[in-house]
Amino acid sequence: MTAIDLSIRAAAAEIELIGVTKSYDAKNTIIPAIDVTLRPGEFTVVLGPSGCGKSTLLQMIAGLERVSGGRIVIGGREVQDLEPKHRGCAMVFQNYALYPHMTVAENMAYSLKVAGVSKSERAERVATVAKMLGLADYLTRKPSQLSGGQRQRVAIGRAIIREPGVLLFDEPLSNLDAQLRHDMRVELAELHRRIGATSVFVTHDQVEAMTLADRILILNKGHIEQFDTPKAIYHHPASVFVAKFIGSPPMNILEVEGDGSVLRLADGQVVANYSGTGKFQLGIRPEDIAVNEGGSIKTEIRYREDLGSHEILETKIAEQNLRIAMPFGVEIDTTRTLSLSFPQARLHLFDGDTGRAIANAFGGAQPASVKEYQ
Amino acid sequence: MSSESSLFSHRWLPALLLAPLMLLIVLFFYVPVFQAFYWSFFLEQPFGGGSEFVGLQNFQRVLSDPEFWGATGRTVIFMLTASSLAVIVPLMLAVAADRKIGMSYPARNILVWPKGIAGASIGVVFAFIFNPFVGLMAPLNSLFPGLWNPGIDGTDAFVTLVAAHVWSGIPFNFVILLAGLRSIPPTMYQAAAMDGAGPWRRIFDVQLPLIMPQLFLTFVLEFTESITSVFALIDTITGGGPGGSTTLLVYKIYVDGFRGFDLSGASTQTAILMVFVLLLAACQFFFLGRRINYER
Numbered sequence: 001m002t003a004i005d006l007s008i009r010a011a012a013a014e015i016e017l018i019g020v021t022k023s024y025d026a027k028n029t030i031i032p033a034i035d036v037t038l039r040p041g042e043f044t045v046v047l048g049p050s051g052c053g054k055s056t057l058l059q060m061i062a063g064l065e066r067v068s069g070g071r072i073v074i075g076g077r078e079v080q081d082l083e084p085k086h087r088g089c090a091m092v093f094q095n096y097a098l099y100p101h102m103t104v105a106e107n108m109a110y111s112l113k114v115a116g117v118s119k120s121e122r123a124e125r126v127a128t129v130a131k132m133l134g135l136a137d138y139l140t141r142k143p144s145q146l147s148g149g150q151r152q153r154v155a156i157g158r159a160i161i162r163e164p165g166v167l168l169f170d171e172p173l174s175n176l177d178a179q180l181r182h183d184m185r186v187e188l189a190e191l192h193r194r195i196g197a198t199s200v201f202v203t204h205d206q207v208e209a210m211t212l213a214d215r216i217l218i219l220n221k222g223h224i225e226q227f228d229t230p231k232a233i234y235h236h237p238a239s240v241f242v243a244k245f246i247g248s249p250p251m252n253i254l255e256v257e258g259d260g261s262v263l264r265l266a267d268g269q270v271v272a273n274y275s276g277t278g279k280f281q282l283g284i285r286p287e288d289i290a291v292n293e294g295g296s297i298k299t300e301i302r303y304r305e306d307l308g309s310h311e312i313l314e315t316k317i318a319e320q321n322l323r324i325a326m327p328f329g330v331e332i333d334t335t336r337t338l339s340l341s342f343p344q345a346r347l348h349l350f351d352g353d354t355g356r357a358i359a360n361a362f363g364g365a366q367p368a369s370v371k372e373y374q
Numbered sequence: 375m376s377s378e379s380s381l382f383s384h385r386w387l388p389a390l391l392l393a394p395l396m397l398l399i400v401l402f403f404y405v406p407v408f409q410a411f412y413w414s415f416f417l418e419q420p421f422g423g424g425s426e427f428v429g430l431q432n433f434q435r436v437l438s439d440p441e442f443w444g445a446t447g448r449t450v451i452f453m454l455t456a457s458s459l460a461v462i463v464p465l466m467l468a469v470a471a472d473r474k475i476g477m478s479y480p481a482r483n484i485l486v487w488p489k490g491i492a493g494a495s496i497g498v499v500f501a502f503i504f505n506p507f508v509g510l511m512a513p514l515n516s517l518f519p520g521l522w523n524p525g526i527d528g529t530d531a532f533v534t535l536v537a538a539h540v541w542s543g544i545p546f547n548f549v550i551l552l553a554g555l556r557s558i559p560p561t562m563y564q565a566a567a568m569d570g571a572g573p574w575r576r577i578f579d580v581q582l583p584l585i586m587p588q589l590f591l592t593f594v595l596e597f598t599e600s601i602t603s604v605f606a607l608i609d610t611i612t613g614g615g616p617g618g619s620t621t622l623l624v625y626k627i628y629v630d631g632f633r634g635f636d637l638s639g640a641s642t643q644t645a646i647l648m649v650f651v652l653l654l655a656a657c658q659f660f661f662l663g664r665r666i667n668y669e670r
Binding site (some may be wrong): 059094111 | 559561562564565566567568569570571572575579580583584586
C-alpha cells in the first residue's frame with residue numbers, strides 16, 4: 001500500500017433513523033425507539049454490552065432484519081421496506097462469511113456478477129481493490145487457504161468493491177488475535193479515510209470504539225445512552241452506565257450523600273463540596289485520584305497489580321471498591337494507610353436514581369454536547 | 375493417529391473388537407460374492423450333486439440372451455430416472471423445509487416418517503394407490519377410459535415402480551440434504567443478500583455448491599441402491615409384469631435362480647451386475663468425487 005489509489009471512492013450517504021423500533025413480540029422489545037442521524041462520511045461506532053441491540057440495529061439498517069416501526073432514511077431515500085440490495089449498503093461480518101467454494105477474486109466480484117457487470121470490468125475492479133488491500137497475490141486462492149487477517153481483508157474487499165455509500169461492520173475484528181486486531185484497526189482507519197463511505201461499526205470493544213470512531217453511539221438495552229465524540233464520552237460521560245463502560249480500568253463510582261454543603265461517604269468521610277442534597281453517585285477515574293500526604297480521604301490497600309507502565313491499587317472506602325492507577329516509578333508503602341484527595345475538576349456527579357450526569361456540578365467544564373445526537 | 379494408537383496399546387485388542395463385524399461381513403458379503411463369481415464359471419446342478427467347469431460358456435449364454443439385455447436396459451433406465459428423482463425430489467423438499475416458511479417445522483418431522491416402512495409394505499400400499507379401479511387414478515380413468523392401467527400397460531407399471539421408489543427414498547435423502555443445508559451458516563445467506571442475490575440465485579450460487587458433499591453422497595448411494603433395493607417393490611407391485619416390462623436385472627436374477635433353477639445363469643448375471651455397480655461407483659468417485667469441495 002504505497003501509492004494512494006483513489007479509484008475506489010464512495011458517495012457517502014447520510015443515515016437517518018426516525019423512531020426505529022424492533023420487537024419480536026409484545027414482551028420482547030429489543031429496541032424501544034431510536035432517533036439518530038449519522039452524517040455523510042462519518043465513522044460511527046455502536047458500542048454496548050452483548051444483548052443491547054447493537055447488532056439488531058445494524059441488521060435493520062442493512063435490511064437483514066425488518067423494522068417493527070419507524071423509518072430508515074439513507075441518502076434521502078426511505079429504505080425500511082426495501083430489499084438489502086436496493087439500500088446501497090455493504091457489510092463486513094464477524095465470521096467473514098466468505099463463500100468457501102469461490103476464490104478470493106470470485107468472492108470479491110460476486111456482487112458485481114449478480115449486478116450484471118461485465119467480466120472485464122469485474123476483473124479491473126477486483127485488481128484495484130486487491131491492490132488496495134494487499135491481496136493481489138492471493139486472488140486465485142480459496143478462503144480456506146488464507147489466514148484470519150487475509151480473510152478479513154477479503155471480506156472488506158467484497159464490501160467496498162461496489163463503492164457503497166454505507167459500510168456496515170458487525171464486530172469484524174473480534175475473531176482476530178490481539179496483534180492482528182490492532183493492525184486491522186489501523187488499516188480500517190486509513191481505509192475509511194480513503195474511501196469516505198458513511199461507516200457504522202458495531203463492537204463491544206471500547207478500544208476499537210475509542211480509536212476508530214468519529215462519534216460513538218453507546219447503546220444500553222436498546223436506548224441511546226450517549227452519542228458523542230470519543231473525547232467527550234471519556235471526559236464527560238452522560239450516565240453512570242457510560243462512565244463504567246469506557247476506560248480501563250473503568251471509572252470508580254461511589255455512593256454519596258449530600259447535606260447541602262458537602263458530599264459524604266456512608267462512613268462520614270467528606271469527599272467533595274457540593275450544594276445539593278440527597279443521594280448521588282460520584283465518579284472519578286482511577287488515574288485522576290491524587291495520592292499524597294495531604295489528602296483527607298483515608299483507605300487501605302487490599303491488592304496491587306503491576307502492569308509495567310502503571311500500577312493498579314485495589315482499595316476499599318466505606319465498603320465500596322475504589323481503584324487507583326499509579327504512574328510507573330511512584331513508590332507506595334503498601335502497609336500504611338493511604339491518604340487520597342479527589343481533585344474537584346476531575347469529579348463526575350450523577351443522579352442517585354436515574355444515573356444521569358449532573359452538568360456543571362463542580363463548576364468545571366461539563367458536557368455541552370450530551371444531547372447533541374438529537 | 376498417535377493418540378488413537380496409544381489408546382489401544384494391545385495389538386490384538388482392536389482385532390478382537392473388529393472380529394464380530396468382520397465375521398458378519400465375510401459371511402454375508404464376501405462369501406456369497408465369491409460363490410457367485412465361482413458359480414458363474416461352472417454349470418451347477420439345480421438340486422446339488424456336482425458341478426462342471428464350463429469356462430466362459432455361462433457368460434456367452436447370458437450375453438447372447440435378448441431378455442438379459444432387455445432387463446439391463448430397463449435397469450439402466452430405472453437407475454437414471456428413479457435415482458435422479460429420488461435425489462431431486464428430496465432436494466426440493468429440503469430446500470423448502472430449510473426456509474423459515476409456514477409448516478416447515480412439522481414438515482421436517484413428517485417427511486422422515488416413511489423411513490420406518492419396509493420396502494414390501496410400500497409396494498403393497500402403492501399397488502393400491504395406483505390401482506386403476508380404486509386408486510388415485512380411478513376418477514381419471516372413468517373420464518378417459520383406459521388412460522391408466524399398470525396391469526396392462528408396461529409404461530404405467532414402470533411409472534408406478536419409479537414413484538414408489540422415489541417415495542421410499544425421500545426420508546433418508548431428505549435428512550442428509552436438510553442436514554447439509556442446516557449446517558450452512560446463516561451469515562452466508564446474509565452476505566449473499568447484501569451482495570444482491572435473491573432467494574433463487576442464493577439456491578444455485580450458495581446452497582447447492584455448499585451441499586455438494588451431501589448431494590454426492592446421496593447420488594452415489596441412490597445409483598447403487600436403486601439397482602438392488604427395487605426388488606421388494608417389483609415383487610409386491612408388478613411381479614415383473616406386465617409382459618416383463620418391469621423385470622429389472624435384480625428381479626430377473628431372482629426369477630432365473632429360484633424359479634427357473636438356473637443357478638449358474640443367475641450367478642453369472644449377479645457377477646455382471648456386481649461389476650457394473652462397482653464400475654459405476656468408481657466412475658462417480660473418479661469423475662465427480664474429486665471435484666467436490668469439502669471446505670466450509
